[in-house]
Amino acid sequence: MEIKVFLFGILAEEAGKGEIKAEDIADLNTLKDYLEATYPAFRDYNFLFSVNRTLVHENRKLNDGDEVGVMPPFAGG
Numbered sequence: 001m002e003i004k005v006f007l008f009g010i011l012a013e014e015a016g017k018g019e020i021k022a023e024d025i026a027d028l029n030t031l032k033d034y035l036e037a038t039y040p041a042f043r044d045y046n047f048l049f050s051v052n053r054t055l056v057h058e059n060r061k062l063n064d065g066d067e068v069g070v071m072p073p074f075a076g077g
Contacts, residue, residue, distance in 0.1 A: 001064040005031070009072045014041040029059045031068060047072050 005020045012018040025031045028049050036042045049056050050069035062068070 001025075001062075003031075003062055003064070003066045003068055005035075006067065006069045008069065009074070011039075011042060011045065011047060011070055011072055015039050025062055027059050027061050028056065028068075031062070035070065045072050 002021055002023050003025055005022055007015050007018050007020070022031065022034060025034060028051075031049075048071045049060075050071070051060055051062070052067055053069070
């Protein structure tokens with residue numbers, strides 16, 4: 001199983017890229033752990049997830065081909 005992960009804002013800067021592919025990630029909690037292990041600076045940020053362009057506020061199972069956005073907190077204006 002493979003998912004596409006899109007990083008935004010400071011998270012993309014910290015990772016040095018805006019997109020990664022991840023394999024064998026079952027859910028958002030597992031993805032969070034993976035990202036924090038791969039990019040330790042992510043531990044300093046609270047971030048939000050979207051799955052297939054829908055903002056998600058709880059853990060969610062991921063499926064092959066899902067697109068996950070990882071966004072730092074933001075404010076509208």
